[in-house]
Amino acid sequence: MFSILRINTATGEIRTEEFDSQEFLLGGRTLSSRLVSREVPAECDPLGRKNKLFFCTGVLAETITSSSDRLSIGGKSPLTGGIKESNAGGIVGTRMAQQGLRCIALEDAPKGDAAWKIVVIGKEKTELVDGGFLAGKGVYEKSELLSEKFGAKAGCMTIGPTAEILLHATGIACSDPHGVCSRYAGRGGLGAVMASKKIIAMVVLNDGEVKAEFKDSDGFKAGSKKIVQLLKENPVSTQFTKYGTAAMVDICQALKVLPTKNFRHGVLEGAEKINAQAMYDIIKERGGEGKTQHACMNPCAIQCSNVYPDKNGKLLCSPVEYETMALMGSNLCLKDLDAIAMLNRIANDAGVDTLDVGAAIGVAMEAGLVEFGDTEGAVKLMEEVRNLTPLGRILASGCRIAAKVLGVRHAPHVLGQAIPAYEPRGTKGMAMTYLSSPMGADHTFGFTLRDEEVPTSKEGKVALSKKFQVIGSRMDAMGMCNFVRYSVRNDMTPLLDLINSRYGVMIGAEEFDDVVKETLKIEHQFNTDAGLTAQDYRFSETFYEEAQPETGEVMDITDEESALARQW
Amino acid sequence: MVTVNFKLMDIGTIRVDIHKPETMAKVLQLCCTKPNVDFATIMAVRNSTIVKIDDLVEDGDVIDIFPAISGG
Numbered sequence: 001m002f003s004i005l006r007i008n009t010a011t012g013e014i015r016t017e018e019f020d021s022q023e024f025l026l027g028g029r030t031l032s033s034r035l036v037s038r039e040v041p042a043e044c045d046p047l048g049r050k051n052k053l054f055f056c057t058g059v060l061a062e063t064i065t066s067s068s069d070r071l072s073i074g075g076k077s078p079l080t081g082g083i084k085e086s087n088a089g090g091i092v093g094t095r096m097a098q099q100g101l102r103c104i105a106l107e108d109a110p111k112g113d114a115a116w117k118i119v120v121i122g123k124e125k126t127e128l129v130d131g132g133f134l135a136g137k138g139v140y141e142k143s144e145l146l147s148e149k150f151g152a153k154a155g156c157m158t159i160g161p162t163a164e165i166l167l168h169a170t171g172i173a174c175s176d177p178h179g180v181c182s183r184y185a186g187r188g189g190l191g192a193v194m195a196s197k198k199i200i201a202m203v204v205l206n207d208g209e210v211k212a213e214f215k216d217s218d219g220f221k222a223g224s225k226k227i228v229q230l231l232k233e234n235p236v237s238t239q240f241t242k243y244g245t246a247a248m249v250d251i252c253q254a255l256k257v258l259p260t261k262n263f264r265h266g267v268l269e270g271a272e273k274i275n276a277q278a279m280y281d282i283i284k285e286r287g288g289e290g291k292t293q294h295a296c297m298n299p300c301a302i303q304c305s306n307v308y309p310d311k312n313g314k315l316l317c318s319p320v321e322y323e324t325m326a327l328m329g330s331n332l333c334l335k336d337l338d339a340i341a342m343l344n345r346i347a348n349d350a351g352v353d354t355l356d357v358g359a360a361i362g363v364a365m366e367a368g369l370v371e372f373g374d375t376e377g378a379v380k381l382m383e384e385v386r387n388l389t390p391l392g393r394i395l396a397s398g399c400r401i402a403a404k405v406l407g408v409r410h411a412p413h414v415l416g417q418a419i420p421a422y423e424p425r426g427t428k429g430m431a432m433t434y435l436s437s438p439m440g441a442d443h444t445f446g447f448t449l450r451d452e453e454v455p456t457s458k459e460g461k462v463a464l465s466k467k468f469q470v471i472g473s474r475m476d477a478m479g480m481c482n483f484v485r486y487s488v489r490n491d492m493t494p495l496l497d498l499i500n501s502r503y504g505v506m507i508g509a510e511e512f513d514d515v516v517k518e519t520l521k522i523e524h525q526f527n528t529d530a531g532l533t534a535q536d537y538r539f540s541e542t543f544y545e546e547a548q549p550e551t552g553e554v555m556d557i558t559d560e561e562s563a564l565a566r567q568w
Numbered sequence: 569m570v571t572v573n574f575k576l577m578d579i580g581t582i583r584v585d586i587h588k589p590e591t592m593a594k595v596l597q598l599c600c601t602k603p604n605v606d607f608a609t610i611m612a613v614r615n616s617t618i619v620k621i622d623d624l625v626e627d628g629d630v631i632d633i634f635p636a637i638s639g640g
Contacts, residue, residue: 245637247637250634251637254616255613255616256616447638452618455618483638
């Protein structure tokens with residue numbers, strides 16, 4: 001049986017329910033999206049009392065299997081107006097599993113002037129305690145205060161000051177293995193949803209005593225070893241270990257899809273100053289607290305994360321990932337890794353998504369508020385976000401709102417969520433994926449880039465995107481890190497065998513993919529019920545009218561084609 | 569001569585002589601000490617275009633090889 005802990009944030013009522021269904025077995029996005037679909041009225045106000053937030057662990061949480069403790073958070077998104085699943089690494093999933101929880105649900109909402117609360121979950125009890133002392137503080141300070149009060153090994157989730165005032169591009173920060181809330185479920189504005197319920201933090205204490213049980217313990221150990229072996233043998237995942245996701249800077253530059261100058265271009269002159277090798281060399285040279293490889297959860301055989309140090313070797317930001325290097329770097333024409341790391345740090349402290357706010361700053365630069373390439377100007381804009389100035393509030397509302405307020409037509413988003421770090425006119429496969437994700441423009445979902453024979457052509461991209469939508473959603477469906485897919489490639493058997501060893505439940509590969517496809521179907525239905533139409537699944541018109549200079553390509557994917565890619 | 573730049577890999581740059589157009593797979597074999605390079609784990613790019621395993625490579629071409637990873 002699997003437990004869901006339901007917390008009514010208006011009345012304080014707390015109750016536990018138990019289920020034994022396949023969706024609770026798999027957990028992750030399989031569970032969170034089904035719960036949202038079933039329990040949240042699609043047409044509701046995302047920041048109102050009818051929305052709910054679900055925090056779900058995965059099927060292999062708290063085991064020795066590499067990278068299996070991803071936390072999936074679901075709700076209705078204030079950023080897109082549709083369904084949202086955003087997931088994060090860190091230790092919260094582990095702590096939840098140790099408390100015997102598959103899911104925590106935050107329900108209802110108190111009146112807006114109610115006091116801030118912290119949900120504290122331990123083996124003895126769950127309670128809502130005063131959280132007023134955290135209000136207005138940055139995420140780093142909140143994280144320290146939570147560690148002091150509840151211990152560095154507690155699994156904590158908190159929100160930034162931007163979320164406290166219900167801005168739409170805000171995320172939920174989760175504890176990493178060192179007790180710092182730096183692992184973000186960043187996309188879709190779920191930080192604001194948590195704030196709307198007057199929950200400023202949630203803490204899962206390190207006193208849980210529930211141990212994973214296995215139907216076939218020896219088989220499980222052997223199967224977990226096999227996953228590690230597959231990861232270590234795979235040259236792709238071993239490159240992650242050395243360079244992390246930053247290796248994408250060179251690849252995207254070579255393919256002319258590196259977002260540059262508010263997604264006007266696909267090539268940045270001087271991109272080598274912010275590429276993976278440059279970052280690797282800086283981290284190695286500065287030493288100190290810097291790390292070129294770092295695990296966001298334990299155990300992890302990939303360790304794609306990093307710790308970027310300042311000039312004195314002290315931690316400046318962890319992690320600095322490719323998507324941020326592009327959206328807060330190349331897209332703003334910044335060629336200074338220290339500046340990108342600083343922008344990332346301020347964003348983490350403010351509690352905003354680096355992609356959405358990076359894109360919003362790009363829009364602000366196009367509007368002429370700051371010149372492209374102006375490092376100091378970019379940092380000042382981020383400080384405006386952190387200080388909650390009127391301009392900062394606009395930027396923290398994401399690039400769609402920023403573009404409307406600032407009079408910029410070239411707004412890089414789909415469904416209001418900023419386009420990730422692959423310029424879509426140069427990669428029609430990724431463009432098809434952006435247009436067909438129920439979450440708004442999303443890169444982890446349907447990553448086609450490396451399998452596109454002719455990236456600039458839309459031919460065959462409906463089928464290619466759909467193929468990778470399934471592949472990309474498999475890991476989310478069971479609460480695993482997306483990069484574990486490099487171990488199993490297209491054969492899920494080793495992971496499905498682990499489920500069998502743990503629970504004695506055999507799920508076939510075809511059956512599992514049917515679950516994944518059913519999830520996508522449910523998510524799209526939610527969006528339709530919420531009022532999203534085919535016209536919403538489009539890029540801004542400028543992408544269709546103006547060619548990207550380096551490839552000469554415009555967006556040519558039709559509504560009919562993207563609708564096919566959303567059909568399950 | 570074909571120049572093959574293995575980016576973000578320890579291999580570095582390797583130049584190989586070919587006397588007629590060869591497939592990308594053959595060029596990789598000439599570059600690498602290991603036989604049977606797993607093409608699924610790399611991306612080959614020539615003039616901003618992806619080179620498939622069966623595509624022909626000609627004398628004078630410059631090919632960049634990247635680990636075929638993804639962003640996070």
